[in-house]
Amino acid sequence: MINTVAGTEACPECGATTASVREALPWCPRCEWRLDAYDPQRRQREFGWSWIDRWTYRVAFRATGRQFTQLVGRPLGTNGSGTARALTVAASLLLVAAVLALAVVGGWLVVAFPFPHLAIVPGVAMVGLAIALRPRFGRLDPELEVLTRDRAPELFGLIDEVATAIGAPVPDVVGVSDAINAYAGQVGLRRRKVLSLGLPMWGSLPAGARVALLGHELGHFVNGDPRRGLLTQPAFDMLASAADLFRPVQTVVGRGLLEMIGDALGRAFQWVVSRVLFVAHLLLVAVALRDSQRAEYLADELAARAAGTTAATDLLDTLLAAESMALAVRRETQAGHGPDRWRAALAESRAANPDRLPLLRQLSVRDEASLFAFHPPTGLRHRMLAARTWQEPAVVLTPGRMERIDAELARDYDRFRRTVTWAG
Template sequence: MIDTTAVDGTCPRCGTAAVSQLDAVPWCPSCEWNLEAYDEERRGPVFGWRWLDRRLHHLAYRMTRRQFDRLLGRRLGATGAGAATVVTAAASVVLFLGVVALAGTGVWLIVGFPFPSPSILLAVPLLALAVGLRPRFGRLDPHAEVLSRDRAAELFGLVDEVARAVGAPAPDVIAVDDHLNAYAQTVGVRRRRVLCLGLPYWGSLGPQERVALLGHELGHFINGDPRRALLTQPAFTTLGSAADLLRPAPSAEHGLIEMIAAALGRMLQRLLSRLLFALHLVLVCVALRDSQRAEYLADEMSAKAAGTTAATDLLDVTLRVESMELAVRREARAGHGPQRWQAAVAEARVANAGRLPQLRQLSAREEASLFSSHPPTGLRRLMLDGRERYEPAVVLTEERSARIDAELAKEYQKVLRILAW
């Protein structure tokens, strides 16, 4: 593990010794000189062209910091519909109407002419394209294990308390899986609210951090995140699906004329596919600006439910999720359950405590992306630090937390086997 080390030279702005974490390009911890630098060694390629990836990184960093500066000190829940929200909603409506027009034209070509008619040769592809581009309502992950209120009464009761504390509706479904993650989503035609807790993640958190996690995830039901709204769903999927459908597939041709015609057809398909994909990326980039605002609001709801201290502690855990994963896997292979997971993660946090300020700063560089739904973890922490501090609205005791783990004993055993294997 690499410690924070001063490097040769000082900051040209303020004279402070530059530092480095995790072998990253050095920066100034005081005025953040060079924090914007593109670190090719630590960032994977986005498009594969170095010049383009570098420019996209600088653009993402500047946009992320501008959004942070604009939101700091404002009421996140009262920011109203920004330009990104309006563009995303308008594009979704246009795309949906386009799919309806494709379907309507296909039906008209079938019923508007005597059967059989040459028009059916155009109608079938149009209908197939409309079906391929139809809005998706989402579905519950088949690998997630749905819990019942009878079997997990303590957990359901805690979720209900947190939902009331943040003013969010309670989920219709609570499920668990074996991922080091947690999420909230709305699925199906009936728009059922789903909360899924990854047991390696949930089991590694202290009691009050669990409340913070629930506050954040339940906050997604009311924070206006465009990724979870039915109205804005076409903006995230339609153009990307169209680009996939138009991507040329390899084929075998016989004869010179067939080869020329096929080559021209593939060239046209490739051009249209890449154009649609480029438009898809631009639209997703715009939409995700509002998703990042929604994440800041979900963090504030996390603080309202669990208290600011627990919410910031949860973000620090997220900052070093690799250390959390290593600790959990090590303990799981030794046959230990969530109590030891919590202890191991707490020990890792103590060991990394001196590095956290620089790691938070570094996250602003490494997590800045035009295509990320989350702002950098360090900026999320700064946002909470710069806002009104909250005392816990819901307090989870060690005893009640242990009872929740006891309810999930069967599910923990399955996860233990998966992690150990």
């Protein structure tokens, strides 16, 4: 539920009446006075210490705003920050080399001496550590319902048209899920391109927003996002895995004094190593994610190229109403209705509260600011599109074609309806 409060006080900067939504700290909608305020009641704790969380929020808010100012009105490109990318690649290669060295040295210790020998113990431990820290390039979600061209020719045809319009490759795998989400990514060493469409989101979107969603997700295959590159992805995962692996755990209970002292010293060593690795991971991610946010802006621009700016900004506004979408989908699904009623219910909800959208866009700039956010705040993404050259749609999804696509997914919609009914 969204609560709007207006007239709480006058802005000391411009005299306008402040406002609030979702019980947030009030701010001025006209000059955005106090929009940068830290709101502990609405933020998840990132570090656990309030003073650090407050400081990192302010750093993130300023960095996000500074990046927006630097990018607005300029070409977004696909290469991003050369320094950030070089640092990420170097870190990834260093981590992979370290893991390979662990495996080689450990393997040598196992086989270099006649069996049995004491060197086999550290050798096996080093090989096990190398296996635990190995780079992982993802795998196909086992819960993804994979579609084929024979089963959904209209949907695949639309994907082909959008890919051509933005100059992106078509995905190797297309599937649907029950999530209120959509994503595009690459899995495995072969970097198979995967597109997943969450049925609640896909079914709730009107025609133009569906094209925009495809344009944005397929845009991730060409926008230079460092999280998805073969040479950069390990940096995002391996340090975090190492920090978690070295996290101390209680292993000795009720033993002698020497055992307890040894256990305490071991856990202290693990704590120091774990924290050093964790801080290194945070620093690397904080640097690399600035480039990742630039890539998100570019994916939005590609969405506008495919669907037009109006549809692309409409999609962003729909993301701001994710809670309303979830409620509408669940209510209409439990009543036995399909995606046509989902769209109608969501449209009715938005039409009933037209004045709240601008406030939600502004609030997202505060709520979504983080050093570790993959996406820029939704409100800034909306502003970025609105400030760029207005684009007309290159791909138009007609009502008849949309009905045929939904008919192709009827079996999946029905499965989703049963899941919601059973869970409800």
